Amino acid sequence: MTFDLDRAWRVDTRVSMRPEPFGALLYHFGTRRLSFLKNQRVLAVVRSLADHPSARAACLASGVSEAELPAYARALAALADSNMITERTVHDSRP
Amino acid sequence: MTLAPEIPPASTPAPGKLTDLFQLGLDAPICLTWELTYACNLSCVHCLSSSGRRDPRELTTDECKAVIDTLERMQVFYVNIGGGEPTVRPDFWELVDYATAHHVGVKFSTNGVKLDAAAAARLAASDYVDVQISLDGATAEVNDAVRGPGSYATAIRAMANLHAAAFRGFKLSVVMTRQNIPQIDEFKAIADRYGAQLRLTRLRPSGRGADVWDELHPLPEQQRELYDWLVAHGEEVLTGDSFFHLSAFGSALPGLNLCGAGRVVCLIDPVGDVYACPFAIHENFLAGNVRETGGFATVWKTSSLFQDLRKPDTGGACKSCGFYDSCRGGCMAAKFFTGLPLDGPDPECVRGYGESALASVSSSSAVTPKPSVDHSHRTSPSRPRSSAGSSSGPVPVTIAVRRPPTHDCDESPLAGFTA
Amino acid sequence: MAEHESETEALTSDELLVEEVSIDGMCGVY
Numbered sequence: 001m002t003f004d005l006d007r008a009w010r011v012d013t014r015v016s017m018r019p020e021p022f023g024a025l026l027y028h029f030g031t032r033r034l035s036f037l038k039n040q041r042v043l044a045v046v047r048s049l050a051d052h053p054s055a056r057a058a059c060l061a062s063g064v065s066e067a068e069l070p071a072y073a074r075a076l077a078a079l080a081d082s083n084m085i086t087e088r089t090v091h092d093s094r095p
Numbered sequence: 096m097t098l099a100p101e102i103p104p105a106s107t108p109a110p111g112k113l114t115d116l117f118q119l120g121l122d123a124p125i126c127l128t129w130e131l132t133y134a135c136n137l138s139c140v141h142c143l144s145s146s147g148r149r150d151p152r153e154l155t156t157d158e159c160k161a162v163i164d165t166l167e168r169m170q171v172f173y174v175n176i177g178g179g180e181p182t183v184r185p186d187f188w189e190l191v192d193y194a195t196a197h198h199v200g201v202k203f204s205t206n207g208v209k210l211d212a213a214a215a216a217r218l219a220a221s222d223y224v225d226v227q228i229s230l231d232g233a234t235a236e237v238n239d240a241v242r243g244p245g246s247y248a249t250a251i252r253a254m255a256n257l258h259a260a261a262f263r264g265f266k267l268s269v270v271m272t273r274q275n276i277p278q279i280d281e282f283k284a285i286a287d288r289y290g291a292q293l294r295l296t297r298l299r300p301s302g303r304g305a306d307v308w309d310e311l312h313p314l315p316e317q318q319r320e321l322y323d324w325l326v327a328h329g330e331e332v333l334t335g336d337s338f339f340h341l342s343a344f345g346s347a348l349p350g351l352n353l354c355g356a357g358r359v360v361c362l363i364d365p366v367g368d369v370y371a372c373p374f375a376i377h378e379n380f381l382a383g384n385v386r387e388t389g390g391f392a393t394v395w396k397t398s399s400l401f402q403d404l405r406k407p408d409t410g411g412a413c414k415s416c417g418f419y420d421s422c423r424g425g426c427m428a429a430k431f432f433t434g435l436p437l438d439g440p441d442p443e444c445v446r447g448y449g450e451s452a453l454a455s456v457s458s459s460s461a462v463t464p465k466p467s468v469d470h471s472h473r474t475s476p477s478r479p480r481s482s483a484g485s486s487s488g489p490v491p492v493t494i495a496v497r498r499p500p501t502h503d504c505d506e507s508p509l510a511g512f513t514a
Numbered sequence: 515m516a517e518h519e520s521e522t523e524a525l526t527s528d529e530l531l532v533e534e535v536s537i538d539g540m541c542g543v544y
Contacts, residue, residue, distance in 0.1 A: 014222075016198070018170040020121065027125070027172040029200055029223060034125065034351075035534045036113045042531045075531035082534055113533045126539055175539050202539070294538070333538045355540035372541060426541075 003077035005059070005069070008088040010050035015084055019043065026084050033082050042075055049085060117351065120358040120405035123169035124395065128177060128373045129363045131159070131187070133470035135179040136208050139231075139242045141270065141311060143374055144364075145302040146179035147472035153365040156186040158386070162363065163190070165391045166199045173200030177373070179365070179470075182209035188217070195223040204229060204268065206246060207253025215253075215260035227266035227294065228253050233281035237274050241311075254289040266333065268294040271321060272311040279324055283332070294333035295325070297340075300432040300442075301374040302466055308433070318445055319344065340425035340441045343418035353423045357382065357404035361395065364468075369394045371404060374428035378467050411438025418446060425449075434463035 011017065014029045023037040024046075037043045044062040045055075052058040059072050079085045134149035135142075154162070166174065174194060181187055182205055194201050202225040210218075210226075218226055228250050232238025235247035257265050267286040269275065275282075279295075286293035300308035313321065322341040325332065330349050339352035356372035357380075363369055367385040370376055382401050383394035395401065413419045424430075425441025433442040434456040440448035456463070 016170070016172055018123070018172070020116075022116070025121075025125070029173075031536070032538060033534055033536050035532055036116065038531050038533065071531060078532045078534060113535060125537070128539075296541075330536060335538050336540045349536055351535045351537055351540065360540045374541065 003055070003073045003080060005056040005073055005076075006054045008049075008053055009055050009058075009076070009080070009085050010088050011046060012083055012086050017043075017047070026079075028082070028084055031083055033084070035079060035082065035084050037075075042072065045072060045076075046079070046085065050088065114351065114353055117353065117355060117359050118405070118408060120401065122396070123392075124171050124361060125355075125359045126173045126175060127166075127171060127361050127363060128175045129162075130178050130365050130373065131176055131181040131190070132179040132184050132365050134183050135206075136183065137180065137206055137243050137246055138472050138474075139246075139303070140307050141231075141241060141272075141298060141302075141304040142471075143299065143302040143304055144177075144179065144376060145466055145469045145471050148470045149179075150366050150470060154367050154385070156189065158367070159186070159190050160193055162367075162385055162391055163194050163197055163199055165385075166194075167197040169392055169395070171199060173202060176201055176203035178204075180206055180208060182214075191224060195221065201225070202227060202266075205253070206242070207250045210253035210256055212256050212260065215256035215262060218257065218265075219260040219262035225265065226257065226262075227268045228257075228291070229268050229270075230282075230285075231270050231272065232275050233278035233285060237278060240274070241272070254285075254291060257291075258289045263290045265291050266294045267291040268296060268335075270298050271295050271313060272298055273313055273317065274311065276313055276317045276321055279321070283328075292331075292333060294335060295321070295338075296335040297337040297426070297429075299374045299426060299429050301428050302376065303471065305432050305463075305466065312443065315445075315447075318443060322348075322445075337426075340422050340429075340443060341445060342421035343445045347421045352421055354427050356380075356427055357401040361401075363391065369398070371400065372428060374426070375431065376466055376468050377431070377464060379431070379464070412436070413438075413440055413448075416446065416448070431464060432466075434461060 012028065016027050016029070018025045023039050024043040026035040026037065037046060041062055041064065045058050045064065048058045048062060049055060052061060055076055056069070059069060064072050076085065130144055132149055132153055133144065133146045135146040138147055181203055191201050191203070200223045204227045207228050218224055230238060230247070230250045231241045232247065238247040239245070254267065267282070267289070269282050282295070283293050298304060298308070298312055318341060322344045325334065325338065325341070325348055326346070334348065334350065336350045338348055339350070342348055342352050356375065361369055361371055361382070362373040362376070363385060364376065369382045369385060369391065371380040371382065380400065382398035385391045385394065387394065408423070410419050410424065413424045422441070424438070425444060427437055429442050430437050430439070433453060435442055435449070435452050440452050442449040442453055
């Protein structure tokens with residue numbers, strides 16, 4: 001799966017996010033899928049997606065290094081694949 | 096807005112896998128079962144909560160709302176509401192609306208008695224309420240033998256109402272038994288007919304289930320048949336995450352194959368008692384009561400029962416079995432109510448270890464545990480109080496003992512239906 | 515029991531940051 005880091009993303013409106021000591025749990029009310037974010041940094045990235053013009057910008061702003069970007073892109077790809085995050089369209093308003 | 100990079104805590108290790116995180120217990124449940132009332136219009140022979148008569152001490156509307164407020168604070172994702180029959184509570188809709196308004200999703204289980212067209216329309220209009228209709232036979236003959244006369248018709252009518260209201264994807268939930276496993280394809284056809292998703296769940300020797308376990312639990316070859324069918328249907332069919340003991344047949348079934356009792360899920364019963372799971376309504380699995388100081392949150396976080404359940408699981412007698420990683424020793428409640436030790440095989444262990452374990456139990460003088468809570472209707476057939484797995488006399492017949500025909504005609508909802 | 519990994523700043527290319535599963539109530543709805 002190829003994830004476009006240079007597009008704008010946000011958490012799906014049907015997703016509930018719950019911080020945990022080690023990261024976070026995301027539950028999608030439509031698909032019944034549960035996702036486990038395994039550290040605080042990936043949680044910070046996901047939470048901030050809607051505030052940045054691109055996923056890449058969200059990653060860098062959360063302290064992800066260039067070397068780590070591919071791992072984070074894979075993580076975001078998995079979340080996109082299960083509809084936890086979706087691309088922002090022109091008509092999306094800020095949450 | 097830019098965020099400062101998070102500095103990870105220096106010494107706290109993160110669990111490597113989701114299963115490890117769940118075994119150790121979460122700060123809040125992911126979801127939980129909430130039995131709203133012990134009252135029920137039916138008297139299903141296998142009822143896990145031995146329901147029928149309301150308990151005079153049931154939580155008031157305000158107490159229920161306080162529980163919902165707690166669940167919201169804890170960010171519990173959703174509640175599985177059941178009973179008894181939850182819709183017979185006069186405040187049922189008020190509580191459902193309160194929960195969804197407070198960010199707690201609702202899935203409720205019903206026999207369909209109150210699901211008229213108006214109720215169906217109301218449900219179809221809500222995004223955060225899901226409904227599950229219980230049915231235990233693809234024909235009235237098989238179903239009503241377990242759930243009582245007229246219950247099949249009630250369920251079908253409810254499904255027809257939901258379908259007519261354009262509610263797609265509600266659940267048709269079946270408890271798999273020796274009698275209905277031959278009808279498995281017909282259950283799928285009924286679900287398809289009404290735009291529902293099929294859900295097959297495991298019978299446990301819990302509540303009144305203990306009395307009919309010997310006759311109703313699947314035979315070994317039926318377990319294999321069920322496993323193969325589930326694998327063939329993949330994620331299209333739900334299982335309530337209740338068949339992970341079958342994973343020892345081969346590749347694991349979809350879902351998180353482990354017992355979540357007291358770790359990621361639990362039960363709140365109609366009088367506010369908190370149990371590890373809805374199939375373990377027994378004082379050994381009672382963690383506390385929501386009416387105590389600190390309410391549900393305190394029970395979840397501090398009860399000694401739950402802390403015990405959250406200790407790492409070393410496998411016990413199953414440790415040397417190559418399939419332990421996929422089956423995790425099966426169902427705690429199934430072991431408990433058949434008198435088996437909790438650190439050994441499941442009574443229905445597909446590798447056969449359960450059978451030998453049960454043989455030792457019945458040859459010993461130990462008495463298997465009985466449910467301590469019984470709200471059965473007084474007019475139900477009297478329960479012989481024989482325990483599951485024992486070799487005492489036959490249970491009074493309230494179920495069909497002969498193999499049901501697999502191609503019914505007049506009573507089948509499929510008459511005239513073409514795929 | 516599976517090993518625990520310490521939280522570190524640098525990630526290996528093999529490390530998965532996200533794990534997912536479909537659940538159906540974990541015996542919660544009957």
